Amino acid sequence: MTGSSHELFDFIAAELAKFVAGEDENSHPFPVRQRELGFTFSFPVRQTSVASGTLIKWTKGFSIEDAVGEDVVGELTKAMERVGLNMRVAALVNDTIGTLAGGTYYNPDVIAAVILGTGTNAAYVERANAIPKWRGPLPKSGEMVINMEWGNFRSSHLPLTDYDHALDVESLNPGEQIFEKIISGMYLGEILRRVLLKMAEEAEFFGDTVPAKLKIPFILRTPHMSAMHHDTSPDLKVVANKLKDILEINNTSFKMRKVIVELCDTIATRGARLSAAGIYGILKKLGRDAVRDGEKQKSVIALDGGLYEHYTKFSECMKSTLKELLGEEISDDVVIIHSNDGSGIGAALLAASHSQYVEVEES
Numbered sequence: 098m099t100g101s102s103h104e105l106f107d108f109i110a111a112e113l114a115k116f117v118a119g120e121d122e123n124s125h126p127f128p129v130r131q132r133e134l135g136f137t138f139s140f141p142v143r144q145t146s147v148a149s150g151t152l153i154k155w156t157k158g159f160s161i162e163d164a165v166g167e168d169v170v171g172e173l174t175k176a177m178e179r180v181g182l183n184m185r186v187a188a189l190v191n192d193t194i195g196t197l198a199g200g201t202y203y204n205p206d207v208i209a210a211v212i213l214g215t216g217t218n219a220a221y222v223e224r225a226n227a228i229p230k231w232r233g234p235l236p237k238s239g240e241m242v243i244n245m246e247w248g249n250f251r252s253s254h255l256p257l258t259d260y261d262h263a264l265d266v267e268s269l270n271p272g273e274q275i276f277e278k279i280i281s282g283m284y285l286g287e288i289l290r291r292v293l294l295k296m297a298e299e300a301e302f303f304g305d306t307v308p309a310k311l312k313i314p315f316i317l318r319t320p321h322m323s324a325m326h327h328d329t330s331p332d333l334k335v336v337a338n339k340l341k342d343i344l345e346i347n348n349t350s351f352k353m354r355k356v357i358v359e360l361c362d363t364i365a366t367r368g369a370r371l372s373a374a375g376i377y378g379i380l381k382k383l384g385r386d387a388v389r390d391g392e393k394q395k396s397v398i399a400l401d402g403g404l405y406e407h408y409t410k411f412s413e414c415m416k417s418t419l420k421e422l423l424g425e426e427i428s429d430d431v432v433i434i435h436s437n438d439g440s441g442i443g444a445a446l447l448a449a450s451h452s453q454y455v456e457v458e459e460s
């Protein structure tokens with residue numbers, strides 16, 4: 098996550114080479130052809146063509162300065178050459194775009210894709226003539242996909258706490274990705290740590306000394322928080338064990354553990370409700386937030402990401418909030434589907450559809 102661009106792309110190329118080496122001889126239909134690759138790159142990119150784009154900035158704790166402004170496909174291509182891999186990137190896609198492509202392939206009613214994972218983002222299909230920024234000729238389909246990069250949304254209407262401000266200021270990308278910093282998996286556990294630290298310092302929540310481990314940024318991760326939040330044991334044993342194992346805090350009372358579960362709930366609920374608001378915003382923009390002209394239409398959202406997949410209370414809350422926002426009349430027509438590794442599959446499908454090898458019919 099930190100280091101040089103060379104190191105990062107060499108790592109990816111080496112992993113690819115391992116995959117190719119382990120591939121069954123017969124699984125490659127055209128052994129002499131150059132392999133074509135769909136490249137999912139889950140960061141903001143200025144896309145210059147289907148298979149090129151320059152990195153705008155890193156997010157989610159990555160910090161590899163010499164890659165910023167570079168064509169990531171060019172970098173990967175050079176790295177593949179260095180390890181002797183005969184491969185060509187046929188499509189460069191953000192994970193949201195991959196999930197959208199994979200989603201629509203299996204279900205034509207998919208209109209948007211959302212990632213709730215380490216980071217967060219969404220993509221949707223827009224009418225091309227509704228995109229003021231677009232200067233080029235309109236596509237024949239009349240449609241265009243938009244990678245929203247909603248993780249970078251911020252607004253004075255988005256209330257932030259002192260914990261959010263402090264987390265942002267001390268992050269690798271201060272002032273950036275504010276929506277992401279209050280929703281996504283990279284940050285929820287860290288927000289919890291900051292709240293607990295404050296309670297320890299100012300209210301002696303853990304007794305008269307502040308637990309040393311609690312001072313270590315990012316020590317408490319979202320999967321730990323999720324495990325504590327889902328603790329159903331009568332004496333909140335999971336909470337007790339996490340505190341002991343991760344933070345070296347022993348002898349917590351039941352009352353203290355209950356407070357911690359409540360904190361998990363407050364932090365996760367805020368993130369979940371805000372992500373539902375984001376999805377509702379897309380539906381509203383597309384006029385799919387209400388029954389129009391008495392006509393019912395299905396809107397399917399493809400969702401992926403570890404936070405959505407593994408943090409059940411988060412995803413349940415997100416879904417129930419979306420229902421609440423949509424109201425009864427329309428909520429059954431909006432369906433969320435889980436698109437497992439949708440972004441990888443979607444990128445492969447896009448690569449296939451942009452293959453250089455067009456089958457020529459013999460005349």
Ligand code: BGC
Pocket residue numbers: 138139140141156157191192193212214215216217218219246248277
């Ligand atoms: C990136 C997006 C990506 C999202 C989910 C964000 O930090 O900026 O490009 O789609 O994470 O992976």
